[in-house]
Amino acid sequence: MSKLRYALYTGCTARESTPELLKSTLAVAKKLDIELVLLDEASCCGASHLQDFDNFLSLVLNARNLCYAEKRGLDMVTICNTCQLNTAMTKERLDSDPALKAKVNEKLKEVGLEYKGTSNVRHFLYALIEDYGHENLRAKVVKPLSSLNIAPFYGCHNIRPSELHHHFNRTAENPYNPTSLDELIEALEGNSVDYAHKNKCCGFHVDLQAPKTSNMLTGNAIFDAMDNNADVMVTPCPLCHLNLDVKQKAAAKTVGRELPNPMPILHLPQLIGLALGCTPEELGLQHHVTEVPA
Amino acid sequence: MKVTLKVFRFNAETDYLPHYDTIEMEVDKKDVVLDVLNRIKWEHDGSFTYRRSCRHGICGSCAIKVNGRSTLACKERMVDMIELFGNELTLEPVSKKRVVKDMVVDKADFWKKYATVKPWLEAEIEEHPTMENIVSPQDAEKLEEADYCIQCGCCYYACPAVEVNEEYLGPAAFEKAYRFTADVRDHAKKERLEIVDILGQGVWDCVKCYECAEACPKHIDPIGKITKLHNQIFEEGVAKSNVATRHAVGFEKSIKKHGILDEGHLVAYSEGFGVLKHVPEALEMFKKGKIVMPWNMPKSKNLDEIKKLVEISSTVKF
Numbered sequence: 001m002s003k004l005r006y007a008l009y010t011g012c013t014a015r016e017s018t019p020e021l022l023k024s025t026l027a028v029a030k031k032l033d034i035e036l037v038l039l040d041e042a043s044c045c046g047a048s049h050l051q052d053f054d055n056f057l058s059l060v061l062n063a064r065n066l067c068y069a070e071k072r073g074l075d076m077v078t079i080c081n082t083c084q085l086n087t088a089m090t091k092e093r094l095d096s097d098p099a100l101k102a103k104v105n106e107k108l109k110e111v112g113l114e115y116k117g118t119s120n121v122r123h124f125l126y127a128l129i130e131d132y133g134h135e136n137l138r139a140k141v142v143k144p145l146s147s148l149n150i151a152p153f154y155g156c157h158n159i160r161p162s163e164l165h166h167h168f169n170r171t172a173e174n175p176y177n178p179t180s181l182d183e184l185i186e187a188l189e190g191n192s193v194d195y196a197h198k199n200k201c202c203g204f205h206v207d208l209q210a211p212k213t214s215n216m217l218t219g220n221a222i223f224d225a226m227d228n229n230a231d232v233m234v235t236p237c238p239l240c241h242l243n244l245d246v247k248q249k250a251a252a253k254t255v256g257r258e259l260p261n262p263m264p265i266l267h268l269p270q271l272i273g274l275a276l277g278c279t280p281e282e283l284g285l286q287h288h289v290t291e292v293p294a
Numbered sequence: 295m296k297v298t299l300k301v302f303r304f305n306a307e308t309d310y311l312p313h314y315d316t317i318e319m320e321v322d323k324k325d326v327v328l329d330v331l332n333r334i335k336w337e338h339d340g341s342f343t344y345r346r347s348c349r350h351g352i353c354g355s356c357a358i359k360v361n362g363r364s365t366l367a368c369k370e371r372m373v374d375m376i377e378l379f380g381n382e383l384t385l386e387p388v389s390k391k392r393v394v395k396d397m398v399v400d401k402a403d404f405w406k407k408y409a410t411v412k413p414w415l416e417a418e419i420e421e422h423p424t425m426e427n428i429v430s431p432q433d434a435e436k437l438e439e440a441d442y443c444i445q446c447g448c449c450y451y452a453c454p455a456v457e458v459n460e461e462y463l464g465p466a467a468f469e470k471a472y473r474f475t476a477d478v479r480d481h482a483k484k485e486r487l488e489i490v491d492i493l494g495q496g497v498w499d500c501v502k503c504y505e506c507a508e509a510c511p512k513h514i515d516p517i518g519k520i521t522k523l524h525n526q527i528f529e530e531g532v533a534k535s536n537v538a539t540r541h542a543v544g545f546e547k548s549i550k551k552h553g554i555l556d557e558g559h560l561v562a563y564s565e566g567f568g569v570l571k572h573v574p575e576a577l578e579m580f581k582k583g584k585i586v587m588p589w590n591m592p593k594s595k596n597l598d599e600i601k602k603l604v605e606i607s608s609t610v611k612f
Contacts, residue, residue, distance in 0.1 A: 012555040015592050017584045041595040044555040048502050050545040052524035053610060060607040061549065064599070107607045111599040160504035161515075174378055175508055176363045196362070201454045201503035208564050209538035210499045216458040217501065246579060287582045 004131055007069035007119070008036040009087065011080035012044050013238040017246075020284025021238050024269040025079050025124065027283060031276045032132060032140060036077070041068045045086035047239075048157075048205065056103075062090035063104050064111075069119040076121040079269070081237035082205075084123045085157035088168050091121055123158050125236045125268055126169045129180055134187040142277040145190030150271065151230035152181030152192060153221060153244065154199050155237035175199060181234065181268070188275040197224040204239040207247075212254060218243040219255035222263050232292075236268040246289045264292040295321050295376060301334060301342070302386040305395050312390070315339070327367040327375065328356055331385070331397070344397035351511065354446035358397050359386045364448035364509035388451035404447050407463045411471035411489055416482035433478045440473035440519055442512045449506035449516050461495045465506035465516035468497055472519035475526055487532040490523050497523050498538035528610045540564040543612045550604045553594025558585060 014022040029036045042065040044050075051058040065087065069076040078084040094101040095117045105114055122130070128137070159165060159175040166172065171180055178199050182192040203210075203217030222244060225233050235241050243251070245265040252259045266274075270283045285292045297319060304312035317338055321330060328346060335342045345355040349368045356367040361379045375383055385397070392399040419427060449465040450456060456464045471490050474480045490496045497520050506516040524542070526532075533539045541564040548556045558576075562569045579585050586592070594600060 015554060016557045016586045019583060043553040043594050043600045044549050046545050049542045051521060053528055053542040053546060054608060055525055056609045057607045060603055064603060107603060110606055111602055156503040161507045176361060177379060201501050203501050205502040206499055208541050209493060213455055213459050213499060217454055246575060287584060289578050289582055
């Protein structure tokens, strides 16, 4: 297999409130000999909120981010479900609407850029599954996760809207019964936990304006995982992670249940990193609000 | 093909708890889910109850859930369900909380919220016109597919925000509101936007999960219409300064300053004085190295480009 190279769009969260995500992503890439070129020029994707205010501006900024992957001749990978949604949605809209693409390029031209549409964009999870492959990953496992019951929490924007997902990924993920994370957990020799909330919403996007809604959705997911004997939950999305990890106590309070033990929440690359033999420090486990037991 | 069906059974008048009947049957590749419902009633148990009428995906009566997926029974083919979920299928009503009997739910909540957005055209049209009221094809296009809604409730009962917030109007009502706010003949645009702008019931409580887009059997994309309502709220000057509107606007401010989002500033700007309630959580995050101080705030490379693009591409002011 020739060396895999991608342009990494880190998103903002990985550089601020979830530094452990960027750290563990880079650690895992190093272990797997995957080259990730950081897109330091990129701006925020607007997190699906900027588009509510100014849809066109959101398109222009996301198109600019894609330009920098195109300039490097690389496909883009994202490590946040919402970055993935916004970038993929922009790309899909521009690639299917030449008039809109021209309008966006008119703006980009002012700063010497042009959006062509030559780089694909996928979440790192799917790049890993589709390009690196389960078998190759399994071969790299040095610390099998066989003692762990792991509840995958998929996060909305990686699996819905499914039409968009299928446009960019070869994996035929079913949003009502997603399996990619379960399969990945099996490849790392862990036990994946099946539970009804694995494909549900964590409520992050209304954290500020509707905290009760957000806490209820987060709490429901954590308790469902707990009731199905999960030792740990894993998510490919840092926004889900913020809710599940940082808001865990508040969420339990809102749904009105006691948490007998805190539920550790791992980012996807942290889970992979553990199986590949990375140290807790390399994976930034010390950054979690809900402690991850050694 | 042989399928094993787990069928939800409950009679609100006589039962304390629901139960599931297990039924095995052969299905043909031309069968839709409604054929299976019919066969359950006609061949297995005459007391099985469900709504059905047109069998053409127009009346919106036969929405149920198959393995948790909102499904218009007369439109969805059994082969596709088997491909998605395998040969064991669970048939349930769209909302277990609101069951009257088996697949039949009380949709009073749905209709009440639907009525809130005034789902009719507000226009002064002469009672005895001498000419047609013509809407140009370009103007009709603005509705997108919004007038295809059949009020089946698939999106509404798939919405997690509806599930946990009784006030929330939900995707079907919003979709319908857009159907009229986008109609050039309508005179109640602002009034409708004010209704969907109210915190708690309005569009700001959408969790952006895309369950509605996935559930809609008519491919209307309700969340796409919710985004358009957000945009219209700003464009029409209906937006009030509150935590939700500032949360959307705050992104532009941050991006203009740093390229990337300043998370701390976004929370402070959105909340105003309300930011104080986040202090305990912020302290916990700070201890774990999850808060970047303003003087360490990273900036995107080539920030000048971003600033210029925000300046020249911005289409709305607030």
